[in-house]
Each structure stands twice: as C-alpha cells, then as structure tokens.
Amino acid sequence: MSEEISLFNIGVVERETGIGKDTLRVWEKRYGFPLPVRDQHEDRLYPAEQVDRLRLIRRLLDIGMRPAKVVGLSYPELNALLTQTPGDEPVYSAELLEFVELIKAHQAGELKLALNLALLRQGMGDFLSKTIHPLNLLVGDAWLRGEIHVFEEHLYSEQIISVLRTAITTIRNPRGTPRVLLTTLPGEEHSLGLLMAEATLSLSGAYCMMLGVQTPISEIVLAVQAHQADVLTLSFSSAMPAAQVKSGVEQVRKALPETVSLWIGGAGVQKQRNVEPGIQVMGPLSDLTGAVLAWRAAVSSNG
Amino acid sequence: MSEEISLFNIGVVERETGIGKDTLRVWEKRYGFPLPVRDQHEDRLYPAEQVDRLRLIRRLLDIGMRPAKVVGLSYPELNALLTQTPGDEPVYSAELLEFVELIKAHQAGELKLALNLALLRQGMGDFLSKTIHPLNLLVGDAWLRGEIHVFEEHLYSEQIISVLRTAITTIRNPRGTPRVLLTTLPGEEHSLGLLMAEATLSLSGAYCMMLGVQTPISEIVLAVQAHQADVLTLSFSSAMPAAQVKSGVEQVRKALPETVSLWIGGAGVQKQRNVEPGIQVMGPLSDLTGAVLAWRAAVSSNG
DNA sequence: TCATTTATTTTGTCCTAGACATATTTGACA
DNA sequence: TGTCAAATATGTCTAGGACAAAATAAATGA
Numbered sequence: 001m002s003e004e005i006s007l008f009n010i011g012v013v014e015r016e017t018g019i020g021k022d023t024l025r026v027w028e029k030r031y032g033f034p035l036p037v038r039d040q041h042e043d044r045l046y047p048a049e050q051v052d053r054l055r056l057i058r059r060l061l062d063i064g065m066r067p068a069k070v071v072g073l074s075y076p077e078l079n080a081l082l083t084q085t086p087g088d089e090p091v092y093s094a095e096l097l098e099f100v101e102l103i104k105a106h107q108a109g110e111l112k113l114a115l116n117l118a119l120l121r122q123g124m125g126d127f128l129s130k131t132i133h134p135l136n137l138l139v140g141d142a143w144l145r146g147e148i149h150v151f152e153e154h155l156y157s158e159q160i161i162s163v164l165r166t167a168i169t170t171i172r173n174p175r176g177t178p179r180v181l182l183t184t185l186p187g188e189e190h191s192l193g194l195l196m197a198e199a200t201l202s203l204s205g206a207y208c209m210m211l212g213v214q215t216p217i218s219e220i221v222l223a224v225q226a227h228q229a230d231v232l233t234l235s236f237s238s239a240m241p242a243a244q245v246k247s248g249v250e251q252v253r254k255a256l257p258e259t260v261s262l263w264i265g266g267a268g269v270q271k272q273r274n275v276e277p278g279i280q281v282m283g284p285l286s287d288l289t290g291a292v293l294a295w296r297a298a299v300s301s302n303g
Numbered sequence: 304m305s306e307e308i309s310l311f312n313i314g315v316v317e318r319e320t321g322i323g324k325d326t327l328r329v330w331e332k333r334y335g336f337p338l339p340v341r342d343q344h345e346d347r348l349y350p351a352e353q354v355d356r357l358r359l360i361r362r363l364l365d366i367g368m369r370p371a372k373v374v375g376l377s378y379p380e381l382n383a384l385l386t387q388t389p390g391d392e393p394v395y396s397a398e399l400l401e402f403v404e405l406i407k408a409h410q411a412g413e414l415k416l417a418l419n420l421a422l423l424r425q426g427m428g429d430f431l432s433k434t435i436h437p438l439n440l441l442v443g444d445a446w447l448r449g450e451i452h453v454f455e456e457h458l459y460s461e462q463i464i465s466v467l468r469t470a471i472t473t474i475r476n477p478r479g480t481p482r483v484l485l486t487t488l489p490g491e492e493h494s495l496g497l498l499m500a501e502a503t504l505s506l507s508g509a510y511c512m513m514l515g516v517q518t519p520i521s522e523i524v525l526a527v528q529a530h531q532a533d534v535l536t537l538s539f540s541s542a543m544p545a546a547q548v549k550s551g552v553e554q555v556r557k558a559l560p561e562t563v564s565l566w567i568g569g570a571g572v573q574k575q576r577n578v579e580p581g582i583q584v585m586g587p588l589s590d591l592t593g594a595v596l597a598w599r600a601a602v603s604s605n606g
Numbered sequence: 607t608c609a610t611t612t613a614t615t616t617t618g619t620c621c622t623a624g625a626c627a628t629a630t631t632t633g634a635c636a
Numbered sequence: 637t638g639t640c641a642a643a644t645a646t647g648t649c650t651a652g653g654a655c656a657a658a659a660t661a662a663a664t665g666a
Binding site (some may be wrong): 026068230243 | 620
Binding site for chain 3 (some may be wrong): 655
C-alpha cells in the first residue's frame with residue numbers, strides 16, 4: 001500500500017493560499033516554484049508541502065518582501081530568513097505573552113475570560129489600543145515565525161470577536177453622531193479591524209451601522225442613502241493588495257455624495273501614498289476619535 | 304462634459320459577483336453576455352449595469368437554473384422569469400413578514416429587539432427552526448425578487464449574528480459531549496449557518512469550538528488533533544458550487560482519523576448525492592440534535 | 607553627501623484559443 | 637413510467653504572450 005499524499009489542483013490552491021491562478025503559473029515559469037506534479041491531462045497538482053510553503057510566502061510578501069527573494073526558497077531557508085529579521089521588534093509585556101500562551105494551549109475559555117478581565121480593568125479605549133492591537137501584531141508575528149497555526153489564530157479571532165461584540169452592544173447609542181456606516185469592500189473578508197473601529201466609534205458617541213464584510217460598491221452607495229449616513233468607514237487588512245485598496249477606495253469616493261465623509265483604516269491602508277482628496281486615512285484607532293470630534297466641530301460651524 | 308459611467312475590469316467583477324474570470328470570458332463567447340467594452344489594450348471593462356445583471360444571474364444559477372436559460376437575458380426578462388416562479392412557496396406567517404418590513408425600513412435596532420423577543424418567547428430551539436430558518440429563506444427569496452438589497456441582507460445578517468452570539472455565550476458548556484469543532488472550508492465565507500449549528504449543538508449539550516470561516520484543510524486536521532475533537536462540522540451555503548463541496552469534503556474525510564465523525568450541513572449540501580461513507584449529511588437543524596444523541600449512544604455501547 | 611529625477615527591472619494581471627472531464631438533459635428502450 | 641446510453645452543456649484547466657504599474661537601480665544635480 002503506497003503512502004497517499006494530498007494533492008490539490010490549481011483552483012483549490014488559489015482558494016487556500018489567496019494567490020491567483022495566473023500568479024501561480026507565472027511563478028512556476030519565472031522562479032521554478034511551485035513545481036506541481038501533473039495528472040494524466042497535464043493539469044497541475046500541488047503537493048500539500050508546496051501549498052504550506054506558498055502560505056508562508058504569501059505572508060512574507062504581505063509584510064513587504066519581494067517575490068524574487070522568497071519564492072524560490074526552501075522551508076529551512078524561509079525560516080532562516082524569518083528569524084534573522086529582528087528589526088523594530090517592540091517589547092511585549094508579560095501579560096500579552098501570557099495571552100499567547102493561552103492561544104498555544106488552546107484554552108479558548110480561559111482566553112476569553114482573560115480578555116474580558118483586561119477589558120474591565122483597562123476600559124474599552126485602553127483595552128483596544130494597549131491589549132488587542134499589540135496582541136494582533138504579536139499573534140501575526142508568531143504566525144509568521146511558525147510558532148502558532150492558522151487554526152489557533154482563528155480561535156483567537158473568535159474570542160476577540162465575541163468579547164468585542166458583547167461590549168459594543170452595551171455602549172450603542174441610537175441617537176449618536178455622526179451616523180457611521182461600516183463595511184469592507186469585496187475581497188476583504190477580515191472583520192476584526194471593522195469591529196475594533198465600531199468599538200472605538202461607539203465609544204466616541206457615534207452611531208454605528210455595521211454591514212459586515214464584502215459589500216459591493218453599488219450597494220454601499222445605496223446603504224449610505226438609505227441610512228442617511230454621514231460617514232462611511234472602510235477597513236483593510238494587510239492581506240489586501242495595495243493596488244486593490246487604491247482602486248476600490250477611489251471608485252467608492254467617486255460614487256458617493258461629497259457631503260459624505262470617507263474614512264479608511266487598517267494595516268492595508270498604511271502603504272497608501274498620494275491619497276486623493278475626500279479620503280481620510282486613519283492611522284491608529286485613536287485617529288477615529290479625533291475624526292469624530294473634528295466632524296462634529298465642522299458640522300456645528302457650518303450648520 | 305460627458306456622463307461618467309462606472310467601469311470595472313475583470314478582476315473586480317470576479318470579486319464583486321463571485322463568477323470566475325474564465326467563466327466570464329467563456330460566457331461572453333458562448334452566450335454573448337456579458338459584453339464588456341474594451342480599453343486601449345483590449346482589456347475588458349464591464350459597465351455597472353452588466354455587473355448588476357451578473358449578480359442576479361449568479362443567484363438564479365444558485366437556485367438551480369441553467370446558464371443557457373438565463374445568461375443572455377435582459378433585466379426585464381430576468382424579472383419576468385423571477386415573478387413567474389411561484390412553485391412551492393410556503394405560506395409565511397404575519398410575524399415573519401413583519402421582520403421583513405423592519406429590514407426594508409432599515410430599523411436595525413428594532414429588528415434586533417424583535418428578534419430577541421422572539422427568542423425569549425419561543426426558546427432557542429423553536430426560534431432557530433421556526434423563525435430564523437424560514438426568515439433566512441424569506442429574505443433570500445425577497446432578495447431574488449429584487450425586493451430587498453444586498454446591503455439590507457447584510458444588515459439583517461448582522462442582527463441575527465449579534466442575537467445568536469449573545470445567546471450561545473449563555474448556554475456554553477465546557478464539559479459537554481461530544482466535542483465539536485465548527486468551521487467552513489476555504490471559499491465558503493458565510494458564517495450564519497455555522498452559528499446556527501453552534502447554537503443547536505450547544506443546546507443539545509455538546510461542547511462547541513468555533514473556528515470561524517475558511518480554515519485550510521491541513522489546519523482543520525491539526526485543530527481536530529489539538530482540541531481532541533470527536534466531531535467536525537462543516538457548513539456550506541447555497542452559493543457554494545456542488546463540485547467544490549464534494550471534493551472539499553472528501554479531501555477532509557481522507558485526511559481525518561476514522562474515529563472523528565464528519566457532519567456536513569447547510570443549503571449547499573442538499574444537492575449532494577452519493578455521499579461517501581464516513582460523511583453524515585444533515586438536513587434540517589434538528590438533525591444535529593439527533594446526531595448528538597446517536598453519537599452518545601454509540602459511544603456508551605462501544606466504550 | 608544627500609535628495610531628486612530617470613532608466614531599468616520586476617511583477618501581477620490580462621489576453622486569445624483550445625481541450626476535456628463532469629454534470630445535466632435528451633432520446634431510446636424495456 | 638423507469639432505466640440506461642448518447643448527446644449536449646458547462647466550468648475549469650492548459651499554453652504562451654503582452655503590457656502597465658510598482659519597485660529598484662542608476663544617474664543627475666545641489
């Protein structure tokens with residue numbers, strides 16, 4: 001009985017790694033990797049090991065490395081490259097590292113408990129900026145080094161989402177201003193950033209209308225009208241290609257009335273340069289609080 | 304000054320409609336639609352109107368129509384086709400229709416309130432089977448008829464998710480059996496079905512570990528090991544192509560130890576035929592309750 | 607030496623045209 | 637009416653080529 005190894009066709013690999021078919025084929029030609037086997041019909045079949053490497057490569061590209069430097073490399077070479085990337089590592093507090101230990105130990109219940117505890121102790125504002133945000137970075141970093149798995153990251157996200165949603169419910173103000181619509185564009189499926197934005201905005205007294213992820217552009221325009229939103233907030237994760245962010249945001253801006261403010265944030269917008277007028281780029285979450293205050297000031301002076 | 308119309312390139316259309324690039328090109332050749340304009344480089348540029356039609360077509364295909372029948376049609380023709388599809392329409396209660404009215408009126412707060420009320424009155428079990436499930440069908444149906452928009456569906460989903468998450472938190476039992484891991488495969492991004500499954504399973508006394516959507520297959524295997532899960536539950540929405548469901552599920556089954564049960568459910572699995580052994584297809588949500596009981600019975604007789 | 611502009615390379619995404627496995631439908635037969 | 641085989645419909649894969657936008661390297665000037 002021969003050892004059966006998992007083989008994936010190009011469509012599955014595209015879904016599993018987020019790397020497009022065209023890109024996979026052109027990498028094969030240019031860098032000699034991935035180099036899938038072929039079935040009887042010359043269709044590509046990627047071994048699981050290559051798919052794992054591709055996922056790692058994807059993450060390295062997301063943090064700014066170039067394909068020519070990483071696409072050819074073997075697993076050990078990739079790891080060597082990773083560990084020698086000290087750079088600007090912030091010092092993480094013991095508390096944050098304890099959260100990571102809980103994640104690695106798969107203690108979902110305890111993790112959630114600890115998060116809720118931190119929330120109560122620090123208050124929502126500090127909780128978001130001093131715990132959740134650095135923890136996200138730390139977890140992403142640990143993932144990159146192969147210290148934690150995707151499924152552990154998923155479990156972690158679920159706990160955060162659960163804690164944040166519960167908290168947001170308690171501070172929602174239906175008569176708050178401005179009226180903010182929150183969503184992501186098609187292709188962006190990460191809801192965590194959006195949820196953090198909702199928490200921050202709600203905390204600043206804004207009224208939030210959450211649409212979830214991946215709303216088509218034309219539907220966003222309709223939603224803004226229907227809800228008489230003053231502000232549209234879009235969130236982009238680091239996984240989003242900068243070009244896609246740029247074109248998407250510009251398309252939205254063009255379709256929206258000028259009176260509606262457009263705030264964009266998340267790791268995916270930090271690479272953006274030369275942002276068009278009428279689009280406000282948010283850095284840290286605290287920028288949202290400032291933007292809310294600025295919006296109110298502008299309204300009271302104009303109206 | 305000429306009227307500026309929104310044009311989308313093929314990559315954006317793929318993301319916005321969920322129809323692959325290859326399919327878009329081959330439809331153009333075979334059915335003459337969509338028929339995009341071209342830029343100076345012969346690259347396709349799809350007008351917004353065609354993208355809207357594509358979204359409609361996508362939905363029609365999801366409910367079983369064939370491309371040859373619908374891909375060529377104009378907007379009026381599509382609508383005619385829709386309204387003349389009475390078929391097996393169940394009679395919806397007045398209460399359900401009131402929910403829809405709230406959705407159409409964009410009364411998110413009131414909608415959530417009404418849902419919570421129904422939950423308390425009916426209890427979780429009935430709430431899921433007699434309110435949420437038919438309401439999902441009703442909303443999907445209304446969407447199909449153009450009576451409600453995507454963004455309204457999004458807002459609706461958010462309220463349901465919020466209500467269910469809150470409720471699940473209160474009935475979680477860390478020592479429950481069996482230990483069930485819940486997630487979806489890459490490509491399936493709908494979390495609502497998953498959440499309803501979690502609610503039902505928790506209600507039956509199972510211990511649920513929610514991984515969220517789109518966990519790569521290899522990671523699912525690791526997660527099952529790490530959490531010592533007895534059961535893996537995968538959810539598929541109707542938007543999932545049947546072929547993708549089949550190959551994905553079989554891949555998972557092959558990679559999983561035989562001792563781990565595999566339960567699959569959601570609208571996307573109802574079309575499946577000739578399901579391989581070791582895979583249990585769930586119909587209505589109540590099947591999950593039965594499966595839990597059957598699992599316990601099997602364990603107590605075997606061990 | 608540093609900043610700014612310009613040339614070169616890199617890289618992702620698009621193109622055409624064709625092939626074929628699988629799912630669905632049609633037609634023949636019992 | 638039900639079952640099986642032939643025909644059709646459909647999505648996804650292949651190859652090889654092209655080019656714009658982004659990133660890097662080189663050249664220029666202060």
